[in-house]
Amino acid sequence: ELKVEQNPLFLSMQEGKNYTIYCNYSTTSDRLYWYRQDPGKSLESLFVLLSNGAVKQEGRLMASLDTKARLSTLHITAAVHDLSATYFCAVNNNAGNNRKLIWGLGTSLAVNP
Amino acid sequence: NAGVTQTPKFRILKIGQSMTLQCTQDMNHNYMYWYRQDPGMGLKLIYYSVGAGITDKGEVPNGYNVSRSTTEDFPLRLELAAPSQTSVYFCASSRGDTQYFGPGTRLTVL
Numbered sequence: 001e002l003k004v005e006q007n008p009l010f011l012s013m014q015e016g017k018n019y020t021i022y023c024n025y026s027t028t029s030d031r032l033y034w035y036r037q038d039p040g041k042s043l044e045s046l047f048v049l050l051s052n053g054a055v056k057q058e059g060r061l062m063a064s065l066d067t068k069a070r071l072s073t074l075h076i077t078a079a080v081h082d083l084s085a086t087y088f089c090a091v092n093n094n095a096g097n098n099r100k101l102i103w104g105l106g107t108s109l110a111v112n113p
Numbered sequence: 114n115a116g117v118t119q120t121p122k123f124r125i126l127k128i129g130q131s132m133t134l135q136c137t138q139d140m141n142h143n144y145m146y147w148y149r150q151d152p153g154m155g156l157k158l159i160y161y162s163v164g165a166g167i168t169d170k171g172e173v174p175n176g177y178n179v180s181r182s183t184t185e186d187f188p189l190r191l192e193l194a195a196p197s198q199t200s201v202y203f204c205a206s207s208r209g210d211t212q213y214f215g216p217g218t219r220l221t222v223l
Contacts, residue, residue, distance in 0.1 A: 004155075031210060033210070033211075033212075041216075042203065042214040042215060042216050042217055043156075043203065043205075043214045044214075045211045045212065045213070048210045048211060050210070088155055088156070090155075090156075099144055099146075099161070099207060099210075099212070100158055100161065100171060101156075101158065101212070102172075103155035103156045103157075104155050105153070105154055105155045106153075106154075106155055
């Protein structure tokens with residue numbers, strides 16, 4: 001059974017600092033996703049990582065994937081308050097093309113002045 | 114494009130009542146999904162559909178039913194509501210890898 005674990009689950013950081021969120025998954029998968037959710041809002045796609053060694057960057061966020069280690073990281077550079085949100089990773093269960101995703105519990109990020 | 118729309122936004126049900134959560138997308142996506150999100154938790158897939166007339170169970174289908182008569186619509190039916198179904202429900206659609214989410218329906222069962 002595919003399990004997805006994120007850590008930390010809660011993260012409070014100062015503006016201007018760097019930090020990394022980790023996403024581990026338990027069985028082979030061919031796709032990993034990062035989503036953002038603002039409080040009381042819907043989910044917004046950030047990154048889709050499709051292959052080993054994939055790296056994608058958008059603004060102050062950079063995501064990478066190591067399929068051999070079954071690990072993805074979401075690195076935050078010089079955090080700003082606007083990045084405060086919950087970040088979810090999700091993994092395709094690799095059962096054909098049905099796009100069934102297994103989700104982590106989310107990392108709640110608070111960026112403080 | 115409105116994207117994915119859901120109605121209602123909020124609903125309170127009594128135990129044993131039934132209701133339908135509506136979901137519509139205008140992006141001509143083949144894939145559609147229903148998730149539930151409990152407080153402090155990730156998303157759990159309830160049902161999904163790969164096209165009109167085709168649906169399948171996700172992780173937590175018990176107590177729910179779906180239908181997909183058109184590409185655009187994917188309603189979720191709750192029969193005999195129970196307190197355990199108190200949650201936020203999200204509908205999503207996709208064609209490629211990215212899923213696009215609706216605004217959610219916050220359901221409370223008392």
